[in-house]
Amino acid sequence: MNIADRDRYLAGLAVMLAAEPAVTQDQLRRLYQVMTVLTVGRSKRIDTIKGVFGQRRKRLSKVPKFRDLIVANSMAKDMLTLAVVGVREGRAARFRHAQGILRWPKKRTLSLLAWVGWEHRTIRRVVRGRLPLENPLRVVDLINNCSSNDVEPRALYLTGTRVAFAAVGVPRSGAAAHPNSLMAAAGLEYETAKELFRFLKERHRTANQAAPNPADWVTHARELRARYLEALAEDEAALRRESAGRRPHLHAAVATLLDDDREPTYRRQPVSKTKTWQTRLREKTDQIVIFANEKLREISPERRADLEAMLRENLIFAVPGDDRLEHLQDEVRQILDEICAADPFARSELYRAFEMEAFGRGGRVVRSGPLYDVERAVVLNPVRFSFAWGFGRDGWQEETIPYDLRSALFVELGRVLTRRASHVRVRKCPMCGTYLVATKRQRFCPGPCKADADVIRRRLLRRQKSA
Numbered sequence: 001m002n003i004a005d006r007d008r009y010l011a012g013l014a015v016m017l018a019a020e021p022a023v024t025q026d027q028l029r030r031l032y033q034v035m036t037v038l039t040v041g042r043s044k045r046i047d048t049i050k051g052v053f054g055q056r057r058k059r060l061s062k063v064p065k066f067r068d069l070i071v072a073n074s075m076a077k078d079m080l081t082l083a084v085v086g087v088r089e090g091r092a093a094r095f096r097h098a099q100g101i102l103r104w105p106k107k108r109t110l111s112l113l114a115w116v117g118w119e120h121r122t123i124r125r126v127v128r129g130r131l132p133l134e135n136p137l138r139v140v141d142l143i144n145n146c147s148s149n150d151v152e153p154r155a156l157y158l159t160g161t162r163v164a165f166a167a168v169g170v171p172r173s174g175a176a177a178h179p180n181s182l183m184a185a186a187g188l189e190y191e192t193a194k195e196l197f198r199f200l201k202e203r204h205r206t207a208n209q210a211a212p213n214p215a216d217w218v219t220h221a222r223e224l225r226a227r228y229l230e231a232l233a234e235d236e237a238a239l240r241r242e243s244a245g246r247r248p249h250l251h252a253a254v255a256t257l258l259d260d261d262r263e264p265t266y267r268r269q270p271v272s273k274t275k276t277w278q279t280r281l282r283e284k285t286d287q288i289v290i291f292a293n294e295k296l297r298e299i300s301p302e303r304r305a306d307l308e309a310m311l312r313e314n315l316i317f318a319v320p321g322d323d324r325l326e327h328l329q330d331e332v333r334q335i336l337d338e339i340c341a342a343d344p345f346a347r348s349e350l351y352r353a354f355e356m357e358a359f360g361r362g363g364r365v366v367r368s369g370p371l372y373d374v375e376r377a378v379v380l381n382p383v384r385f386s387f388a389w390g391f392g393r394d395g396w397q398e399e400t401i402p403y404d405l406r407s408a409l410f411v412e413l414g415r416v417l418t419r420r421a422s423h424v425r426v427r428k429c430p431m432c433g434t435y436l437v438a439t440k441r442q443r444f445c446p447g448p449c450k451a452d453a454d455v456i457r458r459r460l461l462r463r464q465k466s467a
């Protein structure tokens with residue numbers, strides 16, 4: 001596709017979205033998918049997004065003209081897709097409008113619409129890891145139906161299913177490293193992967209002509225996914241820097257999409273020669289502790305933004321919206337409490353005594369009462385993660401893929417919990433309740449807490465002697 005065509009294609013979709021009462025996440029995702037396939041650069045992407053979220057504009061009055069039938073039909077398909085995945089309200093009117101400007105025979109529009117509907121439902125199922133595909137063989141009928149109604153079959157694939165699969169994470173991160181390409185392709189359960197492959201392999205001839213070499217599917221999907229996520233990450237960073245309060249909704253929309261589509265990956269093997277996994281673990285633990293100790297209610301908006309950026313960039317967690325940072329912190333503290341409570345010192349009488357004394361001295365203890373009882377401590381929610389194995393230069397490698405923050409924390413701190421990494425310990429200072437990444441012997445924050453503890457310890461010793 002030449003540049004002029006590409007720009008008209010993109011502008012057409014943007015104008016269509018700008019006229020919507022509200023842009024849904026599915027619509028924004030589709031737009032990014034299209035921009036990924038059409039290899040749109042950053043400044044152009046940002047301009048397009050600004051146009052979409054800018055002032056409400058007039059409706060698209062006519063479809064841009066393209067010489068290439070594939071491009072023209074693909075544009076029609078994307079218009080219908082955006083109408084399908086938009087807000088429910090006014091959907092029928094949108095279809096009528098799309099039909100009006102396409103000026104196609106009704107049967108032709110309906111044949112394309114049937115394909116769009118199938119694609120949308122299938123992708124939704126795959127994203128949720130739910131297959132078997134709905135009527136997989138029907139897809140052949142759908143393609144043939146489009147073909148006999150003068151819709152170019154190759155147009156169905158230009159910005160189509162493969163791209164959408166790739167963008168939503170098929171193949172998914174860890175499974176993508178799996179030596180078995182079947183597993184790699186889907187990143188789903190084995191049965192699901194098998195089903196998907198059967199579907200791709202047994203595709204009807206028309207469909208096989210439409211899609212490029214099916215053997216390259218996995219490679220293409222991986223490349224597309226990488227590019228899609230890279231574009232989102234770039235734009236998120238740019239909009240965060242640029243907007244700083246001026247266009248928060250714009251940044252939030254892109255950030256939410258990025259968080260939803262990205263999956264964190266953690267490699268157990270050294271990632272570089274200079275950085276061992278021990279160093280990485282130590283760094284991440286430091287960052288988690290910094291976040292847990294922050295007094296969120298008292299900090300400035302700038303500090304808040306810094307914290308969020310740190311969590312997003314370094315910990316690769318999906319960071320929730322501003323108002324939910326407090327909930328996230330509560331969860332983090334709860335998990336750290338459980339980890340700290342596993343420390344023998346935290347279970348000692350002495351620890352309890354320190355806590356009581358500190359509390360008696362004017363309530364410096366952040367959390368009243370003792371730490372979690374390890375024997376009774378339960379993890380309330382299941383930890384969600386999966387393992388993936390792959391054979392690389394350094395032999396077999398294991399990768400853990402957590403699905404949410406809570407799970408990610410357990411995965412990161414798993415070695416602390418199981419005491420396999422004695423050099424990184426998270427402890428809670430009994431004097432003030434601050435979390436610290438402690439050296440082997442360290443029990444308190446340095447400074448006043450340490451001095452106070454010494455005073456209390458001496459007094460306890462005197463009491464013991466006189467008793």
Ligand SMILES: [Zn+2]
Pocket residue numbers: 429430431432433434444445449
């Ligand atoms: Zn302290």
